[in-house]
Amino acid sequence: MEKIEEINEWLKNNRLKGIKFLQLLVQERSTRGEESRAQAIIVEKLRELGLQLDIWEIGNEGLKSHPHYCSDRDNYNGNPNVVGVLKGTGGGRSIILNGHIDVVPEGDLTKWEHDPYSGVIKKGRLYGRGATDMKGGTVSLLMAIEAIQSLGIKLKGDVIFQSVIEEESGGAGTLAAVLRGYRADGAIIPEPTNMKLFPKQQGSMWFRITVKGRAAHGGTRYEGISAIEKMIIVVEQLKKLEEKRNEGITDPLYAAAPIPIPINIGKFYSGEWPSSVPDIAVIEGRIGIAPNETIREAEKAMESFLMSLGGLDDWFINHPPEIEWFGGRWLPGNLDSGHELMEIISASFQQVMKKEPRIEASPWGTDGGILSNVGKIPVVVFGPGVTGSAHETNEYIVLEDMISTAQIIALSLLKWCGSDDDRG
Amino acid sequence: MEKIEEINEWLKNNRLKGIKFLQLLVQERSTRGEESRAQAIIVEKLRELGLQLDIWEIGNEGLKSHPHYCSDRDNYNGNPNVVGVLKGTGGGRSIILNGHIDVVPEGDLTKWEHDPYSGVIKKGRLYGRGATDMKGGTVSLLMAIEAIQSLGIKLKGDVIFQSVIEEESGGAGTLAAVLRGYRADGAIIPEPTNMKLFPKQQGSMWFRITVKGRAAHGGTRYEGISAIEKMIIVVEQLKKLEEKRNEGITDPLYAAAPIPIPINIGKFYSGEWPSSVPDIAVIEGRIGIAPNETIREAEKAMESFLMSLGGLDDWFINHPPEIEWFGGRWLPGNLDSGHELMEIISASFQQVMKKEPRIEASPWGTDGGILSNVGKIPVVVFGPGVTGSAHETNEYIVLEDMISTAQIIALSLLKWCGSDDDRG
Incomplete structure (x- = not known):
């Protein structure tokens, strides 16, 4: 046999x-x-x-x-x-x-x-x-x-x-x-x-982004800067970063994946009081790392993206989003x-x-x-x-x-x- | 004297x-x-x-x-x-x-x-x-x-x-x-x-809106439906509702207020794990009530707004946002x-x-x-x-x-x- x-x-x-x-x-x-x-x-x-x-x-x-x-x-x-x-x-x-x-x-x-x-x-x-x-x-x-x-x-x-x-x-x-x-x-x-x-x-690592706003009473919300609104800009722009990063991936092994190396926002936390304008918002997520990319390269891509947001919204010039790399990291x-x-x-x-x-x-x-x-x-x-x-x-x-x-x-x-x- | x-x-x-x-x-x-x-x-x-x-x-x-x-x-x-x-x-x-x-x-x-x-x-x-x-x-x-x-x-x-x-x-x-x-x-x-x-x-009352998504692993986030993304649609549309509600306010006493009766989003909470697609998102906020409006009228305006979102995004047809009126309420x-x-x-x-x-x-x-x-x-x-x-x-x-x-x-x-x- x-x-x-x-x-x-x-x-x-x-x-x-x-x-x-x-x-x-x-x-x-x-x-x-x-x-x-x-x-x-x-x-x-x-x-x-x-x-x-x-x-x-x-x-x-x-x-x-x-x-x-x-x-x-x-x-x-x-x-x-x-x-x-x-x-x-x-x-x-x-x-x-x-x-x-x-x-x-x-x-x-x-x-x-x-x-x-x-x-x-x-x-x-x-x-x-x-x-x-x-x-x-x-x-x-x-x-x-x-x-x-x-x-x-x-x-x-x-x-x-x-x-x-x-x-x-x-x-x-x-x-x-x-x-x-x-x-x-x-x-x-x-x-x-x-x-x-x-x-x-795909590798991946976790990130935490913090955005500041300015508190105000909800009844005069126009006197504050909503950290939620500013964070929504970050979230929307992260989709563009994801798009750009994935355009560069032509490996046929990824043909079946709609997004080879996704950026996922897993958490969104902001605010403590319904009638206050929140002055801080935090998201946590994971960024995919391409097979031929290093951890440091992926970090840099994200960091320079965050730096670029000042060109899109003046608020970010003096209040740039802050990033921490924390927790999980998979090569x-x-x-x-x-x-x-x-x-x-x-x-x-x-x-x-x-x-x-x-x-x-x-x-x-x-x-x-x-x-x-x-x-x-x-x-x-x-x-x-x-x-x-x-x-x-x-x-x-x-x-x-x-x-x-x-x-x-x-x-x-x-x-x-x-x-x-x-x-x- | x-x-x-x-x-x-x-x-x-x-x-x-x-x-x-x-x-x-x-x-x-x-x-x-x-x-x-x-x-x-x-x-x-x-x-x-x-x-x-x-x-x-x-x-x-x-x-x-x-x-x-x-x-x-x-x-x-x-x-x-x-x-x-x-x-x-x-x-x-x-x-x-x-x-x-x-x-x-x-x-x-x-x-x-x-x-x-x-x-x-x-x-x-x-x-x-x-x-x-x-x-x-x-x-x-x-x-x-x-x-x-x-x-x-x-x-x-x-x-x-x-x-x-x-x-x-x-x-x-x-x-x-x-x-x-x-x-x-x-x-x-x-x-x-x-x-x-x-x-x-202005009167006001608090609301809590809950939106459902569908969980997935962050590495294949396209297999899920992000509750954060769906909630962002709600938040963006709430701005339009606010705009519409304020267009109707012509009282000269409000001339100095950029937004006479604001809708404020005070809290945004979603997700528990950076590399998961979150399947639930919650916002809490306050809606301003016009001096000549009743609580019930304001509630109805919000409720029919939420009903209308199905026309904007198919997801909401079978997963309509849920609203609770809770906590603070000021006539x-x-x-x-x-x-x-x-x-x-x-x-x-x-x-x-x-x-x-x-x-x-x-x-x-x-x-x-x-x-x-x-x-x-x-x-x-x-x-x-x-x-x-x-x-x-x-x-x-x-x-x-x-x-x-x-x-x-x-x-x-x-x-x-x-x-x-x-x-x-």
Whole structure:
């Protein structure tokens, strides 16, 4: 039997085991600061698979003083990063398989049809916070490793499985893993891409813009300067900046994205009293960073845009909007589509799915930005989750895709790392 | 000596006493819920003047069930309304002299040059929260009464002095006084008008508008509908509604006001996460009510405006903005400029100030709306405070104006109420 068939067979026979494992993981709420119990489940599985375990609490000085460390979390105690290494027999390419264990908060509970941590299965979908982003992807990785182990296949290159914390809050977990010395010849991150392949990814970072006005009584509002009105000018102009920044992006991988690197205004806060003219307004948002752009270039683009507003409205000459770069920051990723890791995953996809994979640029940042920019590791983001379901209520994953992804990754490991018996 | 000269003389001699009294009042912080100590100072003064005292805690069922009761305060215990009546000898017109004891919060303390409750005097100005709005006006009233009492002048009509709570929060104090039975042939409210006479006043009420969007990840913001963007449409259109509503106001009293009845957006709140498309946005504001307009008419104008937005943006057809009328509500006032109370105050102004008074429509609501609409009492708003200083940091009053206003009010009382010896 060909290895592809053996793996196919194994996954068919162990389908339910994998699904049960995902259910277990989803049922363990692992929001920020609460990752330990879900990590314990991962650790148990890695032990079962006989991987070399590395479990450590991140947050040392080397991490905190790193220029790409970006976190407001002061305490990582008890919620470790977990790495399991499957040592190769030698002579093959190594690979990092990276998944994050943290999930975003469940949001408005009343909008969930089931408890967000039920892991309920209906019509081939498993529901729950984290099912798609990205515990399902992590299960694909672990099933791929388990299939290879169970079938007695020996890989030549090392497989470094990582279950990190903090992806949703700026990537400190993956950064810590890179700084701990984990490097490899390639990496796969099974974030929810709808099984598309993302060799490139948009980076992003958060900003806060503050605009001042002049207070007045609402009954004589013409005596004041409304910070809301001035901020609306900023918001409208930001759309033009977004337009201009996106005009420059001609990469065909972005053909399907209406706005390759969006500027999103996520918050708008101003005023304290209905009948006063507000004298301060604040927006918070995220600016997309192009794959070939640096953080600093994006910052500069925004800063010079804000400087230019004085030409549009005299008020801004003496009261220029102020910008802070705070909170989340995700580095862009920029792998050539012709990279051999891409070719191998594409070929495996085609073998399993009997069709060409869709290759696009990621519309959002992932820890791939850290692996590629800091770790200098070629990264492909490719996973089974439903893109539109991430961070949403009633988040779900299509279980069939999770199994297919496990199969594609197992095949890719054979080809990338090589195996003693190179039938793959 | 003519009465005008006697009063002039008395005020000159008692100038410092009045200023000290204002200082005492300003030093007693009387923000909402903390009115008792300042009221105690008023009570002491009324006792000294020999007025018939009526001190009561408002908040009975009759008040709370009144259609114009508008308050979110559940407890008035220990912070009474205070009324002092100077009974006339009979046969004259009665008058209500109404001042509110509540002051708005002091705001950003770092912006105050002195402690907001210092009552410090510099270059003829007394500084402090409430100095202008409207403890200075209240002192003008009390000095006028004291001058008349001290000079042994007997008025024919009753003078009903009121020191009410809750003006800054919807007028429950004055409404309670009306419902307790206090009516008169006329009323003066010495709110800070810069010594202008306001026979008419803009009413106003608060509104809250909620607009829904559809959440999405900021990196694919085009998949969502930003509630901020939709709310900006509402804000921009509200300016057109304001324009339309003000086109209809041709009263010459509004000639000096760029916008007679403004719509002010005082708050804009939306979003919780920089990299999410916000699915809900809320604004709070106040809409000005024309002197000849009813509350219900203004509500209807706003409600049908919101209904019309569907014609402008399809999103609003299935997601119409929702409006709530909440919190503050101030009835408009609409006294004919030729009313005898106006004529008497104007003439007294001219006698004291040696110039014509400026007569305008008030750009903001006062308790005059309640006195005139509910109590059916002709009301003139006229006081010594500095309009632009009300609710501001470093609030102040020009002390000379406080004394001049006392004189004008004293003369007006002689003429309006009549006196036994009708030399006035």
